[in-house]
Amino acid sequence: MPSLPDIMTPNAAELAKQDGGAGGHAPAPDADQDALVEFLLRMGDNALILGHRNSEWCGHGPQLEEDIAVSNIALDLIGQAAMWLELAGAVEGQGRSADDLAYLRDVWDFRNVKLVERPNGDFGATLMRQFLFDAFHFHQLRGLVASSDARVSEIAAKALKEVSYHLERSAGQVIALGDGTGESRGRMQAALEDQWSYALELFASDGTDRNMAEAGIAPDPAELRGLWDETVGAVMAEATLEIPDSDFAHQGGKQGTHTEHLGYILAEMQFLQRAYPGAEW
């Protein structure tokens, strides 16, 4: 039986040569474009997957007004996803449309944070997740309105109008449910604790984020933490909820390593495009 190559002792010299050598690595001519595509996918995928999760509530909300509101937010987010993904496809330059990106990528190519792909839980948990995300999204979009890239700034300006309302609504709901009854307070506290470490992935900057910040395209997420803490702190105080004393963050979603849940979302979302390749709908 032929033996397999020894995976523990790779040819280090060969690898170093491929990598261009540590320190002396010149960026590929289109490195910034790649980072921009990566960033745009993160924007689009967060909106798409959170929009999808919210859309699961349509017809099942706790009261008619909330059914309408949660569907509205889903609609806004899916609309934003379409804009970000279309731009991602255009910058990438391989002819991929927003639909190609939404419906024909597998899990590892999605760039959303893990927070948005986790199951809805009860309506309170859905609202808590929405608030933690909105508080980030709002400050992020405010930064993006000043982007050095006019296309990014234009989409951000449109999205900011919608997200300002999303934040107002989710903050109001979190306050009401925290302050409501003993049961609702318990549910909201549990939701906050459950989602806290996932929310913190939003601030885990990596090379792509720093690249975008240096180019003036997007604010560095790590630098938005202070603003987020202020917004979240004020709302939680009014909601009588206690912020978890932990800075641990579940990471990896932004780089394509997801929870088990995303695969099921895609299996459902992409079913028709996968089952009937090339059909027009």
Add this chain to the structure above:
Amino acid sequence: MYAQLVKSEGTSREEMSPEEIAFQERIDRNEKIEPKEWMPEGYRKTLIRQIGQHAHSEIVGQLPEGNWITRAPTLERKQILLAKVQDEAGHGLYLYCAAETLGVSRDELLERLHSGDMKYSSIFNYPTLTWADMGAVGWLVDGAAIMNQVPLQRTSYGPYSRAMIRICKEESFHQRQGYAIMMKMANGTPAQKKMAQDALNRLWYPSLMMFGPSDKDSVHSAQSMAWKIKMNTNDELRQKFVDQTVPQAEYLGLTVPDPDLKWNEEKGGYDFTEPDWDEFYQVLKGNGPCNKERLGARVKAWEDGAWYREAMTAHAKKKAARRSAVAAE
């Protein structure tokens, strides 16, 4: 048509009090009846049943289409479908508000839906099995609803009439988007065309049932028509629907699943096969393919949301108390 077999309670002309005669004369003059005005108890009760059933149909009607929101094949289709199902929730809201003007609360109506005491349209007890059903529901089900609701814009009760005017504007958009899906499917791949034909096969007769039983078996029609809360007979509307829909099916290249369908020159309309009324009564009794799922989903949403609604009420009370405490200082 979202209200079927609504029981009406009226009195014959000879038994009418002077008040009732004056009321009927107002209706005959096409005057609108407004919430605070005097009305016979039978008129009020019949309207509550009809508007309530219509409202319930809107919110239960979210479910068959909601079934495909997470599987819509493109981002645009997903947005259109989501907007449409959201509109239906909005229609439910207008109609519950219209019913509330008659002295019944939304919660009370929902309780009666959940207990099985009040019905919703039989059509929503059929499953949506493929994406083509999203086209067929818009085309046929919304098409049938419009057929009934356009005349109801002229109904005698003011709030109901105004709700209908708003609803009809949105319904015609719904029907067009449904037909647009059917066009894509009917002109698409062989598999898509097969889906489109299959959807028409399954939904044709249930759509004809939406107008309610044949006039000869429709016991409550006469009084409701005198009150102008029903504007046309069931058979009139069904005939109109068939006459409108058959050419649309032909344009799509699809076959209406009725071997006896043929144009009758003399009456200027199609002769067609009546739906299976035994099946219709079984569905009303709770034995349709999805009755348990549909009502179950509504009850589950309501029960799961109880803690949420209680908390919102508790918060509103606390807020009001804090405000008056501040004002007292």
